[in-house]
Every structure is written in C-alpha cells, then in structure tokens.
Amino acid sequence: xxxxxxxxxxxxxxxxxxxxxxxxxxxxxxxxxxxxxxxxxxxxxxxxxxxxxxxxxxxxxxxxxxxxxxxxxxxxxxxxxxxxxxxxxxxxxxxxxxxxxxxxxxxxxxxxxxxxxxxxxxxxxxxxxxxxxxxxxxxxxxxxxxxxxxxxxxxxxxxxxxxxxxxxxxxxxxxxxxxxxxxxxxxxxxxxxxxxxxxxxxxxxxxxxxxxxxxxxxxxxxxxxxxxxxxxxxxxxxxxxxxxxxxxxxxxxxxxxxxxxxxxxxxxxxxxxxxxxxxxxxxxxxxxxxxxxxxxxxxxxxxxxxxxxxxxxxxxxxxxxxxxxxxxxxxxxxxxxxxxxxxxxxxxxxxxxxxxxxxxxxxxxxxxxxxxxxxxxxxxxxxxxxxxxxxxxxxxxxxxxxxxxxxxxxxxxxxxxxxxxxxxxxxxxxxxxxxxxxxxxxxxxxxxxxxxxxxxxxxxxxxxxxxx
Numbered sequence: 001x002x003x004x005x006x007x008x009x010x011x012x013x014x015x016x017x018x019x020x021x022x023x024x025x026x027x028x029x030x031x032x033x034x035x036x037x038x039x040x041x042x043x044x045x046x047x048x049x050x051x052x053x054x055x056x057x058x059x060x061x062x063x064x065x066x067x068x069x070x071x072x073x074x075x076x077x078x079x080x081x082x083x084x085x086x087x088x089x090x091x092x093x094x095x096x097x098x099x100x101x102x103x104x105x106x107x108x109x110x111x112x113x114x115x116x117x118x119x120x121x122x123x124x125x126x127x128x129x130x131x132x133x134x135x136x137x138x139x140x141x142x143x144x145x146x147x148x149x150x151x152x153x154x155x156x157x158x159x160x161x162x163x164x165x166x167x168x169x170x171x172x173x174x175x176x177x178x179x180x181x182x183x184x185x186x187x188x189x190x191x192x193x194x195x196x197x198x199x200x201x202x203x204x205x206x207x208x209x210x211x212x213x214x215x216x217x218x219x220x221x222x223x224x225x226x227x228x229x230x231x232x233x234x235x236x237x238x239x240x241x242x243x244x245x246x247x248x249x250x251x252x253x254x255x256x257x258x259x260x261x262x263x264x265x266x267x268x269x270x271x272x273x274x275x276x277x278x279x280x281x282x283x284x285x286x287x288x289x290x291x292x293x294x295x296x297x298x299x300x301x302x303x304x305x306x307x308x309x310x311x312x313x314x315x316x317x318x319x320x321x322x323x324x325x326x327x328x329x330x331x332x333x334x335x336x337x338x339x340x341x342x343x344x345x346x347x348x349x350x351x352x353x354x355x356x357x358x359x360x361x362x363x364x365x366x367x368x369x370x371x372x373x374x375x376x377x378x379x380x381x382x383x384x385x386x387x388x389x390x391x392x393x394x395x396x397x398x399x400x401x402x403x404x405x406x407x408x409x410x411x412x413x414x415x416x417x418x419x420x421x422x423x424x425x426x427x428x429x430x431x432x433x434x435x436x437x438x439x440x441x442x443x444x445x446x447x448x449x450x451x452x453x454x455x456x457x458x459x460x461x462x463x464x465x466x467x468x
Contacts, residue, residue, distance in 0.1 A: 043245060161224035168217060317362075
C-alpha cells in the first residue's frame with residue numbers, strides 16, 4: 001500500500017513538473033494596421049484566436065500593442081474590412097493590411113458625394129455629475145434623399161486613460177429608394193431590423209438635412225480623459241460601400257472645473273504628452289569562466305565557481321525570456337582552448353567544450369524560445385602571445401621574453417612553439433598552474449529586442465542631437 005501511494009505521488013509530481021514546460025511563453029507584439037489604401041485604421045479589434053478573447057484595439061494612429069503566446073494567432077477585425085488571421089511565429093513587429101469590403105457600383109459618384117459632405121460641426125464633451133454628454137450636429141447631404149443606401153453614424157466614447165471604448169446611440173438615415181424597398185419586401189417585418197429603433201424620419205430639403213445629436217454615458221472617474229470618435233458606414237441592401245472613422249472631440253468640458261484649481265502640480269493624463277515605448281535591439285556579451293578537466297571537454301562540476309558562473313548567465317537569459325516585452329534574437333558562443341598540446345587536437349577539444357557549454361547554458365530555456373533563437377557557435381585555440389601579455393602584466397618580463405623568442409623563432413608552427421615551451425624550467429611551476437587555466441574559457445554574445453521606454457539619458461542624448 002505504501003509503495004502504491006509513493007507511485008501515485010511521483011506520477012502527480014511528474015505531471016506538475018511537465019506542466020511547467022507546456023505553459024505558453026508570452027510575447028509583446030506591436031504594429032500598425034492599415035487599410036488597402038494606406039489609411040491607418042482606428043478601433044480595429046484584435047482577438048487572441050485560441051482564447052477567443054479581445055486583447056486590444058488600435059489607437060487613433062492605427063497602432064496597437066498586445067501580449068500573446070509566442071506561437072499564437074491574432075485575428076484583426078474592423079467594420080467595412082475583411083478580417084485577417086495572422087500567425088505570430090515569435091515576431092514582435094507585425095504590421096497588418098486589411099482589405100476593404102467596398103465594391104465598385106454604379107452609384108460610386110453618389111457615394112463619393114455623400115462621403116465628402118457628411119460634415120460635423122465643432123463638438124464638445126461635457127460632464128454633468130457622473131454622466132458624459134456628447135453634443136454635436138452634422139449635415140446629411142441631399143444625395144442621400146433619393147438613393148438606395150443607408151447611412152449609419154456610430155459615435156463612440158473612448159476612455160483614453162483606461163483604453164476602453166463605449167458605443168453611444170447610433171443615427172441611421174435611409175434614402176427614399178432604400179426605405180421603399182425595405183417596406184415592400186415580401187414578408188419583411190421592419191422590426192426585425194436591429195437598427196430600426198435608430199432610423200430617423202427624413203426631413204431633407206434640397207440642401208440636405210442638419211441633424212442635432214445628444215447622448216450620454218455613465219463614467220466612474222471624472223479625472224480621466226476621453227475622446228469622441230465617429231464611424232461612418234454607407235451600405236446598400238447586402239454590402240458595405242465604404243466606412244470612415246475620425247475624432248470629433250477630445251478632453252472634458254466641465255463647467256465647475258475651476259473649483260478644482262490647486263497650487264500643487266497635477267499628473268499629466270493626456271496621452272499625447274506621454275513618451276512612447278519603442279522596440280529596440282540590445283545586446284549583451286561577456287565570458288563564462290568555466291574550468292574544464294585537463295585534456296577533456298567535461299566541465300569540472302566539483303568547482304563551485306562553475307555552478308556560480310552558469311547560474312549568473314542562466315538568470316540573465318531567463319530574465320529576458322520571461323519578460324513578454326523582450327525576445328532573444330541570437331546567441332553566439334565561442335569555445336577557447338589553451339595552446340598546450342598539438343594544435344589540431346586542441347581545436348577539436350575547444351569545439352567539444354563549446355558544444356557542452358551550449359547545452360548546459362541553453363538547457364533551461366523554453367522550447368518556444370529555442371525555436372526562434374538563432375544559435376551561432378565557434379571554437380579556437382588561444383595563442384602563446386596571450387600568455388606572454390599576461391606574464392608581462394605580472395612583471396615576469398624575463399619569462400615573457402623567453403616565450404616571445406620561441407614564438408618569433410617558429411611563427412607559423414604552434415606545435416613547434418609548444419614543444420619548445422614545455423622544455424622551459426619554469427613551465428610546470430609557473431605557466432601550467434597560473435596561465436593555462438586563464439586561457440580556457442567560453443565567450444558569449446547574445447542579442448535581444450525589447451519593447452521599452454527610453455531612459456532619461458537616452459532622451460537627453462536624442463534631444464541634444466535633434467531638439468525637434
């Protein structure tokens with residue numbers, strides 16, 4: 001019975017440990033969404049295809065920044081455009097182009113006139129109590145009167161501080177031909193039209209119609225910043241002819257705001273003045289001081305310094321790997337062998353040491369990281385010139401000159417240099433214990449991109465370079 005319980009415990013433990021490995025690594029993905037006419041699209045909905053949850057919206061400049069699994073799929077949808085699924089594939093920058101669903105029809109001239117003549121007057125945002133009020137007026141062009149199209153005006157309240165949007169009441173204007181067709185459709189009940197409550201009975205003249213608009217929405221924090229966006233959509237019976245979106249108001253218009261005046265400074269909440277995070281390519285480099293068993297590729301695990309050196313580098317890599325705003329790009333490693341012994345044998349040994357170091361260093365990274373990590377390796381044998389320079393730094397000028405004379409005598413033959421140097425009387429007492437270990441090392445260099453804000457020093461440097 002006891003052994004059965006132990007087996008169950010071990011099975012559960014293995015399952016939990018294996019579960020750690022299958023957790024998807026997250027990554028910050030940023031970019032710009034444009035229409036097929038190069039226009040930047042605001043308010044594009046971005047959905048994580050696997051979880052089917054909205055992870056973000058594009059801002060007024062068409063920019064977005066979301067966190068998703070490194071192997072995830074993003075779905076981009078926008079009214080009037082064909083949706084698009086994009087595989088992340090470990091990329092941090094993904095620009096998207098959505099194709100408009102508008103089609104060329106005989107009424108294209110009418111469409112253009114309507115599009116260019118829907119004009120909004122200066123609008124204001126006002127807060128009364130805890131309610132946001134949008135008041136505006138816009139002109140519906142006379143071309144809508146006899147057309148077989150429907151014009152939808154959809155105002156949106158966008159909370160800049162919280163980056164959330166709320167739909168306000170839409171305004172729907174139907175052309176005469178569109179209305180007649182709707183009413184005469186066989187067995188069609190206009191109440192089945194979801195926009196029926198918002199259809200305005202037209203009062204157009206030959207100059208068009210001026211529509212006054214007012215709607216309100218509840219807000220929780222009066223200190224937050226807002227903007228009002230408008231999305232226009234012109235459609236006929238079965239397709240969208242064109243869409244457009246733009247901003248008509250921004251900020252707060254609060255009649256009592258002067259009562260809030262204080263002498264102390266207030267935090268800036270207008271996002272126009274916020275620094276923008278940028279994707280930047282960074283790099284890190286250094287040496288791992290590992291001790292190897294003499295003449296072998298095995299790392300000396302009895303040396304506590306080895307464990308400390310490996311742990312420091314792993315911690316550095318892990319901090320980048322677990323940061324969704326950063327991504328490892330390349331990892332380069334060079335194994336270096338000391339020059340004692342035959343040169344060709346040392347070169348093979350250096351490569352084996354490099355391969356072992358790569359496996360030990362990268363063994364703790366996730367599979368998703370390794371899938372998109374470009375690994376570059378190399379190996380070399382250190383020269384006796386390095387030992388000469390180190391001995392000179394230690395003021396061993398006589399011994400250093402002995403080595404220099406041998407190197408000068410056999411400049412193109414590392415094997416002859418070694419055979420001559422091992423005959424020196426102080427080779428085993430000075431060179432072997434003090435200098436050869438320093439020439440056995442592993443050099444690394446890795447590049448990573450990180451989505452972050454500029455530091456104060458970087459901002460100052462850019463300002464001095466170009467104050468604009």
